[in-house]
Amino acid sequence: MKTISKILAIVLIVFALTACAPDPRDVADAHRTTILADQEAADREQARAMRQAEWERTLPERLAALNRALLIGSISLSVFLATAAVGGGWAAIGAGKAAARAAIVRANLIPLDAGTRQFPLLLNYLGRGRYSLVDPNTEMVQLLDTRQPADREKFRQMGMVKLAGVVAQEAGKHPATANILEMGLSEVIGRMQEVER
Numbered sequence: 001m002k003t004i005s006k007i008l009a010i011v012l013i014v015f016a017l018t019a020c021a022p023d024p025r026d027v028a029d030a031h032r033t034t035i036l037a038d039q040e041a042a043d044r045e046q047a048r049a050m051r052q053a054e055w056e057r058t059l060p061e062r063l064a065a066l067n068r069a070l071l072i073g074s075i076s077l078s079v080f081l082a083t084a085a086v087g088g089g090w091a092a093i094g095a096g097k098a099a100a101r102a103a104i105v106r107a108n109l110i111p112l113d114a115g116t117r118q119f120p121l122l123l124n125y126l127g128r129g130r131y132s133l134v135d136p137n138t139e140m141v142q143l144l145d146t147r148q149p150a151d152r153e154k155f156r157q158m159g160m161v162k163l164a165g166v167v168a169q170e171a172g173k174h175p176a177t178a179n180i181l182e183m184g185l186s187e188v189i190g191r192m193q194e195v196e197r
Helices: 002-020 024-108 149-173 175-183 185-196
Strands: 122-127 130-135 140-145
Touching (some): 130 149
């Protein structure tokens, strides 16, 4: 019995020792987790190396594409700026022409006289000592040759008559100027001649 009890004791000790040993399933799971973690780290390292290699392989192409984009962008910007400059130039020229035309129109406007509410006589030089006198109120045009004394006197007298009419019209509107009418036309014309000298 001693042998049986020895065997039994050995079996019990083996059972006890095997009961304290780690579960083979847990060991397998731990081993599998370690392998998966190592594989995942290796995969990440390999993917990083592949991305780096791809980056280095495509770097010249990307730099060339960037250079093309910059070239096309600079050409487009240059065309835009040139177009804007030409358009701005045309606008400035047009504005200048419009301003010049407005100045010409303003210069050629004939304003009414504030006192008489009539257009003034217009004297235009025609050349070679000849003038034209235009009266827009009566639509009359007279030619004057300054080399002929009769023409000079005719125009002077026409101006005097016109002035006398204006003076009479204004004197009729304002009683304070009635003494001008009492002077007589010849005195007014005489005083005007004195002022001319």
